[in-house]
Amino acid sequence: MVGNYLGVMYQLKLAETRLRLLSEDAALAESGMWRVRLQDLMTERPELARVLIDLTRETAARMP
Template sequence: MPTPHPQRVAWDGARTIVRACADREWAIWFANWINAQAGPPFGQLVMECRARLVAGYGYEAAALEAGMWRVRLGDLMRERPDLIEPLAEVVREAADRMRSAA
């Protein structure tokens, strides 16, 4: 399998995290995974994202959160290139599982 492109992983990851934050259990699952891989504060950031989205700020909030996550994930992969492939894999897995659960 080819090496995932970090910018693609950052965008796909950002959209997947925002989508996961719509559901409490998915948000907790993703927060636990990213916290275990990248360490604090990433898990807390997922839960804060969920809180803002649940507060009901609509599409604009989701777009803003996705943009912030794209930057966070991009920075994370630059600092920790060893996380590119695991992140790409978990994003694919989560997106597939959420799609099949819908």
């Protein structure tokens, strides 16, 4: 879903995040980096706000 709506760059960044979270305790740093990425995306492409809301809700529902 990320790749379809946000593009390949964000899909690759998400894959990198998943790998880092498996190998080290980096959750806080990763969440900060994603906050900046998504703020930049909203500045560049505000029409994606609804997509980001949906992605955030889906992600939150999958978390323990």
